[in-house]
Amino acid sequence: MHRMAILGRIKKDLIHWLVNTFENTIFATALLVIAILFESGCKHHQDRYISQQSAVGNDSTFGHPVSVGKIQSGEMDEVSGIAVSRHNSNYIWAHNDSGDDPRLFLVDKEGKLVRSYHLAGAENRDWEDMAIGPGPNSNRTYLYVADIGDNSPSEEILQIYRLPEPEFIPNTSQPVDTLENVEKLEFRYPENRSYNAETLLIDPLTRDLYIVTKYEGQEKLFRLSYPQATSNVDTAELTGTIPFFGMLGGDISADGRMIILKTQTQVLIWHLNEEETPTSITDKIPGRLPYNEEPQGEALGIAPDGSGYYTISEYVGGKSPVIYYYPRITK
Template identity: 35%
Template sequence: MKLTHLWPVVGIGLIIACNQISHNTLFTRLSLLVNLQPAPPKDSTVRYGVEALKVDTTLFEKPRLVNTLTDPSLIEASGLAPSRTNPGYLWTQEDSGNPNQIQLLTKTGDIAGQYILDGLVNHDWEDIATGPGPVAGKTYIYLAEIGDNNFKYPEKIIYRFPEPSITGKKLPVKEHIAKVDVLRFKLSDGAQNAEAMLLDPIKKDLFILSKGRYSTVYLAPYPQRINQPTLMTRMLTLPFEKVTAAAISGDGSEILIRTYKKLFYYTRQPHESVIDALKREARLIPLADEPQGEAVCWASDGSGYYTTSERTFFSTQKLYFYPRKQ
């Protein structure tokens, strides 16, 4: 139904609002409505025509359906990460409004484990990663509390804890995780919405990628402080609209950044930083037509990558795999 007859009422309401609140307050509220971001610094903006990119089909196969995720305890998968401790399995988490738990999926997308993070609240968990941490030889899970649709949270939080093993346990495993490192960050230009995180498996640096009309990349070098806010540095601005997930391969040589409808691929040279790799033009690679795609990760053996989408009122939630071409 069209509501054009309400525009005079809306106009009167805006005039009244302007008389009742300051110009700064009004600008802030309008900014939230149109999802404004600070202007990207010219010297850190990567420029090329994203719309002109064609899908490169020489590297990876078209999506293969692994399974439809039908378990009622998992309806809004917002992140994926390969298990290093349990090869072949995948970690996933849900975002705002869902329980404070992460789940372990089998190769066929069935739930093999549910782990409740004691004492934590899922305000908006948006991404998940696995990789090295403070203890050499041990694999950690990094859980990103970084969503902020209303630009109201002064800090981003990444939870870090050792990856659990299911070896010798009856499936599905149901356990609690009590000890979690809390890594707190402030962004150099204030509150931003974000849904994507990168963990560099070589240097153990952490990156957050904002979600908006373009994507700003923020860096927190290793080691990150525990329980004390660290200022993340604004490093780079990418020409991608609505970034929802990101991932780095286990050897650190390949990077994926996804939006709802596109997946961008980078290669990283030996001794090259993540930021320098992202300065090159990305390649567009295959991505399934997902209703609300918010997750991507590499397979633990590097044989390809996975994606999935949140379930919607009109669609199911499917897990896809994209094999690497030989």
């Protein structure tokens, strides 16, 4: 990709963030100018960013999107994280962004809300993503909910909630349930630094958790190795940086061989071989997948069998968010 086109993509992602973060457009414009000037002074990092962007080609693993449904509940007005259920066929887990009750939604793939689950003892300070995968009991699947958002980075201790994935049996329980078996995994970043992050991943092969920052220019990849602490505060390990800007969500496939991350304007995929781990993406060039840019799309989840992935946006302009499915077309 041409250097100026790449800089244009960087600026477009910056504009999306600034407009979404600041209502005062004059202030946003001023910040954008500062950001571009700062970027121009960081030639080494800029060159790495542009070098990686230039090498990214289109990936044909997944096809163009199919609209399979729309979110039908007004309660789900700010969906920021999803996970495709492993225990309940044809359902998707979802949660709202900051300020909502500490609850999870279970929706069918047409967008109908079938059950809400309140997490006992949890708090939704700024839930930004969720993941699904293994945990302490090898016979169970677990949900992980990441309270890792920090728009004006200041939080020293952050939380990830872990709970066994509930089994949904239609017509047998109330529309709202409370889940008691919720563990809090607390952590801090190295040197007590604070970061804004919106992406949580779990390695299904090791049970390690990964957090990807959102607006660091070159996004940082942190690891919380298994077993994560439940009685004290862990310190996340910085494993490297990804020369892409503005990561908003992502997922790792159930076999651990694909990692998909998204920004506001693009979806990227890394293919891993048997010797590679999620940390390998800091040194690998991804491919670019088809993506129908959403109004405020932050949530992405891969189907358990790897047959496709889903994306959902937040409510914008009073329109119900569409559930998009990107089917797999190559092995």
